[in-house]
Amino acid sequence: MATDPWSPLSGLPQLTPAVLAEILDRGQAFRWNQDPATGDFAGVWARHAVRVRLDAGGRPEWAPAGTATGPADLAAYLATGTDFAAATDALPWRSDTHLARCVAAFPGLRLLRQPFGETLLAFLCSATKQIVQIKQMLELLAARLGRPLYPGGPHALPDWTTLAAAPEAELRRCLLGFRARHIAGTARYLAARPGWLEETEALPYPAAHARLLELPGVGAKVADCVLLFGAGRLEAFPVDTWILQALTRHYGLEGWSPAQVAHFGRTHFGPHAGLAQQYLFAWERGQRRPLSAAPAGSAPPRSPRGRR
DNA sequence: AGGCAGGTGGCCA
DNA sequence: TGGCCACCTGCC
Secondary structure, rough: OOOOOEEEOOOOOOOHHHHHHHHHOOOOOOOEOOOOOOOOOEEEEEOOOEEEEEOOOOOOEEEEEOOOOOOHHHHOOOOOOOOOHHHHHHOOOHOOOOHHHHHHHHHOOOOOOOOOOHHHHHOOOOOOOHHHHHHHHHHHHHHOOOOOOOOOOOEEEOOOOOOOHHHOHHHOOOOOOHHHHHHHHHHHHHHHHOOHHHHHHHHHHHHHHHHOOOOOOOOHHHHHHHHHHHOOOOOOOOOOHHHHHHHHHHOOOOOOOHHHHHHHHHHHHHHHHHHHHHHHHHHHHHHHHHHHOOOOOOOOOOOOOOOO
């Protein structure tokens, strides 16, 4: 018999299934899929493919899935070098009861450290789309334009050079809609500037953010997502509709613009504001999930008029 | 059966 | 700066 391919995933704390799902498959990354029967996750990034699961005690385990992926590769992706427990403790949860509630609800939540260029591609796809649809776009991009990780295996995402060479019509076949123009434009911009992405990734947060805004289809929100999920910049505070709603309801920011909310977030939550954002995001989405899970006949949840 | 969806860019006061 | 709208199209 083959030896057990599963190994302990050191560097991660014990997790609940819900928190593991939140980390891998709820909007930071879009290339993980959960096996409905076993609950195991299968994911792809760069030229890596792995499976991840929890043992009976909630301890994460992993197994390679046909690629030469080692523990160090996975550790880098999961940012095990960052102490998220300490970063969480440094958030102002002691004086912020809503944040404290969010932190308590998702113990062990963390940020991924995905490949920079792939994260940019993913969030260029994300404009006014739900997670399921973003995942479909990326699967199509990989299937049509990416190389297989091994013969018969899953495909990697296409790199930016490949995307620059692809006709926009080919991109439109990947369900991208108007995002195809943004991706094509960004691909051309990058093709004309070798090293631009790597330089941008290495820049301090404010400079990196400003540079990303040069790309077509990249505004403040997408730039912050790329830096938070693809560059480990915990200062980044993406403001999407969920965060806008969260801050409106729980922090009394009625009528604030996204830019104002972003400024509030960075100053109120501090240098790890992006981690706070992830807790708030997870909470806020959890509040609306009952829409499809609600028992038949029950009234849909009235939008809670949260008074701070 | 349609409205809506992890935004962005352009245009107008 | 602030508000408004077009942009694509497949899900719930």
